Every structure is written in structure tokens, then in C-alpha cells.
Amino acid sequence: MAEKVLMKGNEALAEAAIQVGCRHFFGYPITPQTEISAYLAKRMPKVGGVFLQAESEVAASNMVYGAAGAGARVMTSSSSPGISLKAEALSYIAGADLPCVVVNIMRAGPGLGGIQPAQGDYFQATKGHGHGDYQIIVLAPSSVQEIIDHTGLAFDLADEYRMPVMLLGDGMLGQMMEPVEFEQKDMAALPEKPWATTGTQGKRKHNVINSLYIQPDQLEKIVLARKEKYDRITEKEVRHEEYRCEDAEYIITGYGSTARIAKNAVDELRDKGLKVGLIRPITLWPFPAGAYEKYADKVKAFLTVEMSTGQMIEDVRLAVNGKAPVHFFGRTGGFVPYPDEIEAAMEKIAGGVQ
């Protein structure tokens, strides 16, 4: 598929997973990510893969645990309430050092909340889900093409670091349609997984997939080694985008759909004479703190825009470290902020347009 096609974010993600060698998907439908399941239900049998609609999210995520242990490129997807249900298995998968990709196409919460877009799961994605001392890599695409590119990246990072990677989008990204293209990947290059439980053929010792350690000293050693891995990731895998920041007096920041909306606001504000830039975190964990540090001494203020009442703003404040004020504008309940609302919030901070 070298030529462009018109795709919804959800189906683009599903096709991208197939193209990078994902042959196992376990899920349970929930709006607004159901097209991922629907697309894979049609496509997986045609490529010799497994699509399975489990009896619940809890079951689906434990099937991911099993398939990941056997070395499969495996994915599950859900939307906010479903991710809460998948959280227990995520902790086990992280505790067994297994690679997998988990998709959260966020909707409004808490509880059943609503089916319209939201970004209220930032805390859950970057600091929460299951119990215990672990992290997962979180990628936040902001266009349908980037969803495709990040799906490949998510599987590669998961395999490289043997850990779950989350693709965090929202209902807007999942449902919107854009022209996209798929880059041909060389599937022969998939990494070896000598740790997987693929059968010994009498030639090697048994591999064990487990997160239970009877001896505290053994567990501490493993958790600390994992922490070293997280430090390596924080050093090597941070990704972000800067837009018109060079001479900026104010910086707007947001991720995912909010960032693409904020980009429009930046251009409009520049046209009005206000020097505004945008920092868009692409990895939410590890968080691109360095990007904010770089500008903290130079700008008059930051404005964090989210579809929540303020979650990523805590990481922005930690990164800015008190050197400049960090303001907030957000919509919630399923509303997407519009460029003119972001402009008004920015103009208010700047004390009107100069």
C-alpha cells in the first residue's frame, strides 16, 4: 500500500499493527475505539492471525500476558473504563518484563462518563494503571499518519525494552479521517526472543514467565535492574516537537489532538502579533522535561491545554521548576477545545494583544 488511502484513526492503527507483524489481538469492544476490533476481526483471519473477542477486558489483557510470554507481537485496545479493567494484567506483564502494545482511545470520565473525546487518563497512563513499582512507555500521536508511525514504533520499543508500550489517543483521533500512507516494513528484521516460552525441543533450559519472587533480595535486585532500564529509556527515548518556539515569549503546550488544535491557535496569535510557540510532548513517559527547561528562563509564561481539569500540567510545572508561571486551560465532559478558546486564554495571560 504505497499510495495514499483515506482512513479513520482507529482503522489506521489496526492496519499499521498488522503491517508491523502483530498477529495476535485480544479485545473487548467499547466506544470510541471499536473500529480497531471491527477492522482486525475482518483482517486477522486473512493474514493468518488471531482475533479474539474475550468475555471481558480482564480476560483479554490476561490473554495478552500469555501471548507476550510466548513471544508473539500482541496488542489489545480499549477506551478509558476498559483500561481500568486491563490494569491488573498490565502490572503482571510489566513484572514479567514482557513486550506488548496497549491502546487507549480516551473518552470522558470518570466512571462510565461518556463516549465523546477526553484526555482525563493522563495520570493513569503515565503514573497509574496497575499496582507496583513500574513504568510503561506512553506515546501520544496527534494525527492519523502519526498513529500509523507510532504503532510501528510502539512494537519496536516494546520488543527492545521488553515492556508494555501504550498508544494514548482520544476519541477525536480515533474517529477522524485523514489521507495516510503505509511505509513498507522489512518483517524479516523482527527481533529474536530467546526468553519466550516457545518449547525447549530438549535443547535448552526452561524459560519461566513470572512476576512472583519468593525472596525479597531477589525481587529488589530485579526491580532495581528494571529501574536502570527506565533510566536508560528516559535518557534515550524522549520525543517531542517544538513549533515556532525560537523567539517565543509565551509557550502553549498540549499533546495529542489538543496539540494540533493549539497549533492553529499559535498561528492565529502570531498573526495578531503575539510571539507564541508550542511544545508538544510525543512521549508522555518518559516526559520531555528538557524541552521546557530549555525555555523556562526565556519565556514570560507557559499555558498547558488539556481535555481534562489539569493533569499533564503537573509534569510541566516540575520541568519548569518555578522559573515561569504555568497556566491552564481545559475542556472536559467530552468537549474539544476550539482554537479561538485557546487564543482567548492566551491573550488573557498576555494581558491583551500588544
Next chain:
Amino acid sequence: MNPIHLFCGHYGSGKTEVAIDDAIRLRRDYNRVIIVDLDIVNPYFRTVDAREKLTALGIEVLSSEFAGSNVDIPSLPPDILKVFCDPDAAVVFDVGGDDDGAIALGQYFPYFKEHPYAMYLVANVYRPLTGTADELMEMLTRIQAVSRLQFTGLINNANLAQLTTAQHVLHGQTVLRGVTEKTGLPVSYTCVDESIADTLPAEITGEIRPIHRHLKLQF
């Protein structure tokens, strides 16, 4: 009897924009036009999102009372039945995507036995799973099976959103001719974004409808 136009097809093929455009055109000739949002599949980007604009044009919008809200209940209002006994109103049905969406249409089958209708397959050959004549035939057959109604025409809506060129529209026509050969269904008309309507070559035959998009995002 009043005309009823049904728009079906793959989800994301552009049915809603094509249906809204058709309703606005019908309004030129009819005092009363009703558009029925029969979509029980798609949570976002629906006819009902253009309700304000349509109402202002004198077009009545019938839809699930939960459409566009925060609940996911695929219910349909009972007053849809009035379209079958209203001789003065032209009616447009915007049917949900794929055969899954067309299931909702099947329940009206007894009424359509008494009432003539035009049923169109809206086709964008740049959507995955409907890029070839064979794939479109599969979609067409499945929709006919669940709706228990027969298509009367095809609509060429080939597009890549803002990247669409005349070549894309032409390719759509070529693919649809393959469907015509197999089914005898004509290409009833071609839809293109109003911005490129003047660039189409003479090879695009039949009626061309320049479309003004009503559900376009600001970003």
C-alpha cells in the same frame, strides 16, 4: 408519491455529506424536506451535527434522541414512520455504515414495498476494503441482504480529503464502471469538493455535484 432517497455504503465513504447535499438540493423543489439520521454505528461526525444549519434551511432532521450525546444507545425515534405517509415531503435517509449500519434500514422493508425509493451506494475507492469493484460488490451484496432493499444507483465519491485531484475522481469512475458491468447499476452522479469542481476533465461523465462540506473540522 414523495421521493425517498436512501444513502448507504462503507463507513467513512462520505454518505453523510452526500446525503446532506442531496437534502439541500431537494429543498429547492420541495417545500418540505426531511433528513433521517439512521446511523446506529458511528458515534461522531453525524447528520445531527449539522442540525442547526439544516433547520435554518427549512430541512427537518429526524435522529436518535441520543445522537451526539454522551450515551451510546442505538435507538431510533418512532416518528420516522411518518415519512411514509407524508405526500408533500421529500425524504433523505442517511444510513449507517456497512451492512452493520444497514440493519437499521431492514425494519422499514414492509413500508418500502408500497413506496418507490432510490437507493444509492456511496463509494469512495480510496477507503480501505472498498477500493476495487469486487470489494464494492461484496459491500453492495451484504447491504442488500440485511436491508432487504435493492440498490438503484452508484455514487462516485472518490476522494482523499484535501489532497483530492481530478485523477482520483477519474479512478473512482473507472472502478465503478466495473461494478456497473457486473450489476447493471448506473453511476447516478459524481460528487467532488466544490474547490476542485472546475478542474474535472471531460472524461468524467454524467451529473457532477460540487459538495460543500458541512461537517469539516476547524483543525
